[in-house]
Amino acid sequence: MPPPADRLSRRERAIMNAVFALKNRASAEDIRARLTNAPSYSAVRAMLVRLEKKGYLRHQEDGMRYVYSATITHAAARRAALQQCVRTFFEGSLGQMMTALVRNEAWTDEELDALRAEIERARRAKKP
Numbered sequence: 001m002p003p004p005a006d007r008l009s010r011r012e013r014a015i016m017n018a019v020f021a022l023k024n025r026a027s028a029e030d031i032r033a034r035l036t037n038a039p040s041y042s043a044v045r046a047m048l049v050r051l052e053k054k055g056y057l058r059h060q061e062d063g064m065r066y067v068y069s070a071t072i073t074h075a076a077a078r079r080a081a082l083q084q085c086v087r088t089f090f091e092g093s094l095g096q097m098m099t100a101l102v103r104n105e106a107w108t109d110e111e112l113d114a115l116r117a118e119i120e121r122a123r124r125a126k127k128p
Helices: 010-021 028-034 041-054 074-089 096-105 109-126
Strands: 058-064 065-071
Touching: 010 028, 010 041, 010 074, 028 041, 028 065, 041 058, 041 065, 074 096, 074 109
Parallel strands: none
Antiparallel strands: 058 065
């Protein structure tokens, strides 16, 4: 069972995003270089150790350095982060989130057509 993504701090999420952006193989130095307002190297290492203890990362030794990779897929991490966002900002309602996105964004006709097509696909998929 993958670790629950809602137990990640903002900085821990940024570290996980960096690991995924680095093709799921990254050293502490690589990760630190991708972080905005990066903390010290030792702080990044401490967070990596914490993420390993929580079950989000694992490491392999590569010479004198550790190379980290995620224990879950990027798609699973994305789903968990989206679920956390829905719980936090939209009272657990996907409908409220989708309505807010549709109302508050500037959509092109092509994007709206793609959304309509996805809604229709979802309708067809749920019919018996």
